[in-house]
Amino acid sequence: MFTLPKLPFEIDGLNPLFTKEQLEIHYTKHHQAYCDNFNKALKNFEVEGMSELEILSEVSKYDQAVINHGGGFWNHTFFWESLAPEKQEITLELKEKIEESFGSVEIFKDTFLTSAKSLFGSGWAWLILNKGSGKLEIIQTQNQDSPVMDFMKERIGDNIPLLNLDVWEHAYYVDYKNVRPEYVEKIWDFINWEKVTERLNQ
Numbered sequence: 001m002f003t004l005p006k007l008p009f010e011i012d013g014l015n016p017l018f019t020k021e022q023l024e025i026h027y028t029k030h031h032q033a034y035c036d037n038f039n040k041a042l043k044n045f046e047v048e049g050m051s052e053l054e055i056l057s058e059v060s061k062y063d064q065a066v067i068n069h070g071g072g073f074w075n076h077t078f079f080w081e082s083l084a085p086e087k088q089e090i091t092l093e094l095k096e097k098i099e100e101s102f103g104s105v106e107i108f109k110d111t112f113l114t115s116a117k118s119l120f121g122s123g124w125a126w127l128i129l130n131k132g133s134g135k136l137e138i139i140q141t142q143n144q145d146s147p148v149m150d151f152m153k154e155r156i157g158d159n160i161p162l163l164n165l166d167v168w169e170h171a172y173y174v175d176y177k178n179v180r181p182e183y184v185e186k187i188w189d190f191i192n193w194e195k196v197t198e199r200l201n202q
Helices: 018-041 050-055 065-083 092-102 105-120 151-157 180-190 192-202
Strands: 123-128 137-143 159-166
Touching: 050 065, 065 159, 092 105, 092 123, 092 137, 092 192, 105 123, 105 137, 105 159, 105 180, 137 151, 159 192
Parallel strands: none
Antiparallel strands: 123 137, 123 159
């Protein structure tokens, strides 16, 4: 049985990005529901001792409920770990990799935030390391699909996800109503660049 992981910050620790109310609803309602429903979806499968990542890496073996709720559970945990309560500067190592892949940090920022703003419907914007080319890439996934899932790797190649941005309405509706661009712009100052760099080196 999987359990909801503890947040890496206090429930009110991301002000002014999120109010306590917004974060509580997102974490204790939506993320918890994905956790609970993931456990329910796995009851008919032999997954004893497997991690979330191991299940998602071969998720095509299971049904759509495992894809939806497993992706929602894992993507949200990854998202919380991608955020920090205090502004961080991009590490030198990551900055060099960004410049190699996109030309400049400003181009990367504009491309990543535009990807998040422009995604149609619900889903995620991601920064990934393409293990084939060695370059960083920005992709979108719909609903709760994730770049760690086997069918996604078939489409985009073997990759390491480094950063994601939740653009489901439940991520921002309490604080930002329907104005997704305002939320997306503000989140830039709350990215945990140290964690992103750590993932780059895993």
